[in-house]
Amino acid sequence: MNTPAYPVGTPGQPWNACDVAAWRARQVKTRTYADDVLRAIEPLRERFDVSEYGRLMYAEGEYPLLAIRSRGWNDQLPVLLVTGGVHGYETSGVEGALQFVREHGDDYAGHANLLVVPCVSPWAYERILRWNPEAIDPNRNFVVDSPAAESAALVELLAPLVDAVLVHIDLHETTDSDESEFRPALAARDGVDYEPGEIPDGFYLVDDSGNPQPAFQNAIIEAVAKVTHIAPADAQGEIIGSPVVAPGVIEYDVKKLGLCAGITNARYVTTTEVYPDSPRATPQQCNDAQVAAVSAAFDYALAHQA
Template sequence: MSHYEIKIGKPWGQAEREAWLAKQSIKRSYEEEVLTPLSEFKDRFTATQYGALPYNEARYPLWGLVTKQWQDDKPSILVTGGVHGYETSGVQGALAFARDTAASYENDFNFIIAPCISPWGYETINRWNPNADDPNRSFNGEGETEESKQVIAFVRSLGVELLAHFDLHETTDTDNSEFRPAKAARDGEAYEDWQIPDGFYTVTDTARQELAFQQAIIASVAKVTHIAPADESGRLIGAPILSEGVIEYNKGSLGLCGGFTNSRYTTTTEVYPDSPKVDDQNCIDAQVAALRGGLDYLKQHP
């Protein structure tokens, strides 16, 4: 049962948001788990501190990695992780790709990698930022949260046309036990559990479906971990299934990170870390496999 009191039609005011923030605490270290590993391979990329979160600028610098030997005649790929800070394999998957895998694709692509867009969320294991706003519903226009605003400005400052955007996420059991009940309480709306998909899936953009690209990602990930089957209603998280493990959202209208670029190919990966069939490393491997599958497809379909 949720410990949040839900008052239908009575959204939180500032006092309720501050009360929620007062209950949050640091549970892990952004410096140790993100910044230190990132520093170990900064020499292989052009590393840029593109900003810092105003909640604590010294603690939460924002870093992006850009291919060092950038070539304008190559297609460019954006990889984002940690839009939702609590989704661990999105962050660690982006770092693992930069460390171990990106080099094998640099003859074909330029890369821009923002591995942890929401470091406060990473440390406190939160979906929201300290203002109780969801960064992954704030990628409209120039950005509506500090997390979205700063990464949008960074990517746009590079002035490049993107071929593809991989946004690395997780769907967790805490979506039902913690974060969706909190959202219902915050917004004064009724709350109902949804069925958490048991396995990996992707979310494409309604405007840029590119189903064969999504299917290539699914095929690659299936070699590493299991793909989420349809629920009893034939859907995943309430959305119709387009193909095995693939659903779609209108990312632009929802303000999702995957919708802020004009890239032809965009995918949101969703790992399920609470399955008894997986462990932390398997979840990271699935994120890297998703990137490999998508990139291999793009190499074969220039």
Template sequence: MTQQTIYHIGTLNQPWGEEEKSQWFSEQTIKRSYFDDVVTQIERLRGRYTVEKYGVLDYLHNSYPLFAVRSNDWQASKPTVLVTGGVHGYETSGVHGALRVVDELFERYQEHFNLVVAPCISPWGYETINRWNPDAIDPNRNFVADSPSGEAKALIDYVTSLELGLLAHIDLHETTDTDNSEFRPAKAARDGEVNTNWNIPDGFYLVANSANEQPEFQRAVLEEVAKVTHIADADDDGNLIGETLTQHGVIALPTEQLGLCIGFSKAKYSTTTEVYPDSSRTTPDECNQAQVAAVRGALEFLLKQAK
């Protein structure tokens, strides 16, 4: 469905300037605490695993340390798997699912892999329940060289510093009803474009890299997730979020070209998870469990490939 939406900031069909971006920023409020909800959980992992501060984001009203957690017995000879969460800070299960990955999966799989989790890449977005950072920039379109997103640049620099190629990268996301009610209309207004809404899929789905889809890998992830929650069916046009399915529950995008998080890492196996937390058929805990199941499905697939 395509519709002309007049957002409350800006002039129709004209991109935002600094005045409009400042107005947008002034309307954002803190709704929850990154330090209480996330940092405290990360600190509890110290001693069990390696916690590293890989950067700091300094914004007008606050300074946010950025953390990653690495598994024990880190060895260059092991394949390395990266899990990222909270690229869009408002996507709650991406953050808390990533923390549960450390708590529930590291002990089981660290013998076979170097595991590294960055659970909350966009802490200001987490606190204000936002897709963008304070500069009205979407980090998940800016995982590129010389990124204007401090969130994306910090992660790229950190992963580069590990000096190990990645075998796999799983990026944990959600698709929510607010994508249509707030974030897509705001994006269209910011860019001076016509807003195009899509039908929000009821269920879990994956986004693969169209240049390297790895369909068996995607299928293995979905099979594990299906034990926890339902997989999204195609809409009446046979699509998910306006994109053609490559298999049930999977679409593919040119991730590197679009500046998506899984694109920068150039991992052989990569996928972006999409949980639907607004479904009447799931709960917040099941959404977190689905994120863990996705990573577990990926790791089990990789173990089978190594045999």
């Protein structure tokens, strides 16, 4: 199969620095991190501790990276971790994380420490992109000495907590633009042929194949099914090329792949995937699905932490 003509690079050849610069020059800022995220966090300072855990310095400006923590943090309690906006274009991950803090952030006081990082990749958020300015996917680079500044900052933030985190839920989306833009761009960047895939219609989860927790995943699926529909398997019994191991659940080796969900040694980990382009789901439904997933994940983990 021939790679379709992508507007950057030479077909069959990986991008060089000039190609990355050409790709970056095509990207347009269409929304504002300061307005959408930083401003939304400000009222939360009355109830939570908000701290800057890093600052991205790009040609387009500076981006403070903020973490929201329980007030009265207790090192004797387990940590409940939410991350969103690892891919900037996955809007409900950011909005869902913030909505969860507003609506349920106080629910676990005295039982656990809450840590929420609502927007890991603010530059990409503003441009509705998957990659950072260097055309690097943060969600393959949550490793020591990461080439992605966004990933390196989060790894450093969580380093003291790797064994304290009980559950980590990472909020994502699968969108039609994965096939129309991001996977063709990935093939062009790497100098390989683009192989078309199938976008699943509905919500699904990615479990950790190195530490599968099927009952935990099922509890989340059951909760989200009350809010939005669950993605079915395709004709091959797969979702995005991976075998479906339970309704709405596939598995990745999250640590080996350098995924966000693999940063800590949490017993319970999952990655949500909302489908915002479905005619059967509204933007608010997508946010509500993320919130339902987080609540179900935390409730199950706390009930089964022994």
